[in-house]
Amino acid sequence: MRLDQKDIQILKLLQNNARLSNKELAVELDIAPSTCHERLKKLTKSNFFKAFNASLNLEKLGFNIEVLIRVRLKKHEREVVNSFIQKLHTLKGIVRFYHLAGETNFMLHVAVENPNTLRSFILDELSDFKYIDNIESSIIYHNKCLHNLSYTNVIE
Amino acid sequence: MRLDQKDIQILKLLQNNARLSNKELAVELDIAPSTCHERLKKLTKSNFFKAFNASLNLEKLGFNIEVLIRVRLKKHEREVVNSFIQKLHTLKGIVRFYHLAGETNFMLHVAVENPNTLRSFILDELSDFKYIDNIESSIIYHNKCLHNLSYTNVIE
DNA sequence: CGTGAAATGCGGAGTTA
DNA sequence: TAACTCCGCATTTCACG
Numbered sequence: 001m002r003l004d005q006k007d008i009q010i011l012k013l014l015q016n017n018a019r020l021s022n023k024e025l026a027v028e029l030d031i032a033p034s035t036c037h038e039r040l041k042k043l044t045k046s047n048f049f050k051a052f053n054a055s056l057n058l059e060k061l062g063f064n065i066e067v068l069i070r071v072r073l074k075k076h077e078r079e080v081v082n083s084f085i086q087k088l089h090t091l092k093g094i095v096r097f098y099h100l101a102g103e104t105n106f107m108l109h110v111a112v113e114n115p116n117t118l119r120s121f122i123l124d125e126l127s128d129f130k131y132i133d134n135i136e137s138s139i140i141y142h143n144k145c146l147h148n149l150s151y152t153n154v155i156e
Numbered sequence: 157m158r159l160d161q162k163d164i165q166i167l168k169l170l171q172n173n174a175r176l177s178n179k180e181l182a183v184e185l186d187i188a189p190s191t192c193h194e195r196l197k198k199l200t201k202s203n204f205f206k207a208f209n210a211s212l213n214l215e216k217l218g219f220n221i222e223v224l225i226r227v228r229l230k231k232h233e234r235e236v237v238n239s240f241i242q243k244l245h246t247l248k249g250i251v252r253f254y255h256l257a258g259e260t261n262f263m264l265h266v267a268v269e270n271p272n273t274l275r276s277f278i279l280d281e282l283s284d285f286k287y288i289d290n291i292e293s294s295i296i297y298h299n300k301c302l303h304n305l306s307y308t309n310v311i312e
Numbered sequence: 313c314g315t316g317a318a319a320t321g322c323g324g325a326g327t328t329a
Numbered sequence: 330t331a332a333c334t335c336c337g338c339a340t341t342t343c344a345c346g
Contacts, residue, residue: 011217014210018174021319023343034313037345050213053301054170055206061167062309068254068263092306098224098265101295107224107263109254113309139257145209150248153218153269179318188336193320195334319342327333 001046006031008151010040011048015147018052055145058095063111065118066095066140069126071106074133081105087129093121109140157202162187164307166196167204171303174208211301214251219267221274222251222296225282227262230289237261243285249277265296 003011006029013020013028020028026036043049058066073080081099084106088097098107112118122135159167162185169176169184176184182192199205214222229236237255240262244253254263268274278291 011210011212015212016207016209018208018210021343022345033343034345041345046216048213048216050211051172051301052174052208052210053172053303054167054174054208056167056171056305057204057206058305060202060204061305061307063305068256089302089304092304094302094304096299096301098296099298100224101297104294111305138260140254141257142255143252145207145252146245146250147209148245148248148250149212149214149217149219149267151217177318178320189318190320190322190337191335197320313346315344315346317342317344320340322338322340324336324338326335329330329332 001042003151003154005155007039007043008155010036010043011151012147014049014052018054058111062113063093064114066109066111066143067118067137068140069108069110069122070104070134070136070138071108071126071132072103072134073105074131076105080131084129084131091121091125093117109143157198159307159310161311163195163199164311166192166199167307168303170205170208174210214267218269219249220270222265222267222299223274223293224296225264225266225278226260226290226292226294227264227282227288228259228290229261230287232261236287240285240287247277247281249273265299 009029010025013025022037022040023033025040026033029036073084085097085099088094088106088108093110093112094108095111096109099105100107110118110121112121118137122137126132126135165185166181169181178193178196179189181196182189185192227240229240241253241255244250244262244264249266249268250264251267252265255261256263266274266277268277274293278293282288282291
């Protein structure tokens with residue numbers, strides 16, 4: 001499926017506000033609501049959206065510390081990786097994880113209440129996994145989603 | 157503002173699908189649409205949501221490679237940091253960035269079309285910033301948003 | 313553009329302190 | 330009574346074919 005400028009505009013607008021109504025989108029694109037509706041349906045059906053996520057105000061919910069945790073496993077094998085990912089799904093506090101090539105096997109974005117919770121997360125929860133080789137954490141001062149892509153390659 | 161189980165449920169549901177309608181939320185919570193609407197309005201007004209983001213199917217848009225790039229700056233000073241963040245906003249391909257404490261100052265989640273685009277991004281775009289000390293990249297095999305938080309501390 | 317459905321706001325009922 | 334949270338209803342607005 002080929003995209004044009006209007007399609008790209010829909011993608012961009014929803015990246016920044018996934019709860020925009022069809023009406024609101026139509027106003028932004030300067031087209032009729034029905035036309036916009038069709039386009040949005042087409043984009044959705046063609047699987048251009050992976051997910052629509054509300055990101056929460058973590059501080060307000062008591063998660064005062066966010067950290068990025070680098071994890072190296074003893075064996076970077078399929079089975080170990082699978083069971084580690086499975087473990088990640090059971091742990092509380094994981095906002096997002098990256099599975100990586102290279103020295104660091106996993107990068108975890110984690111939200112915790114306070115330093116004690118962090119210590120417990122790392123020493124009790126995470127280290128519990130027996131193939132952990134190494135863990136290092138960095139406090140996140142700030143993080144932001146940018147969505148600043150160039151779409152030149154999909155435009156007709 | 158105190159939250160109860162219903163509020164938490166709204167937060168969780170929208171984390172997983174930010175385009176859920178009020179009606180759909182109401183059905184899930186098993187309360188009247190009007191009630192649900194009031195709660196959602198209250199949560200929104202009280203700033204519990206930071207953003208609603210559509211995450212796109214990057215592969216489908218021609219971004220075949222995602223990388224995590226560690227950046228160390230020569231000087232980790234306010235002015236340098238500010239202008240680097242400003243620069244990040246102008247670069248194409250940055251999905252998300254983290255500003256960190258520790259050895260690594262910035263972690264960038266970047267989406268590119270192919271190895272050549274990546275090379276150009278790093279050598280031409282990023283290295284253009286004069287306070288770059290060090291850059292290292294890791295290919296992202298897989299990354300996922302989990303939203304697996306425990307809300308025990310905000311529940312009444 | 314039309315129809316059916318949903319969003320939205322309000323008054324009132326039930327509950328608790 | 331005051332402060333809630335809920336619901337049903339009425340109106341406006343929107344989704345969707």
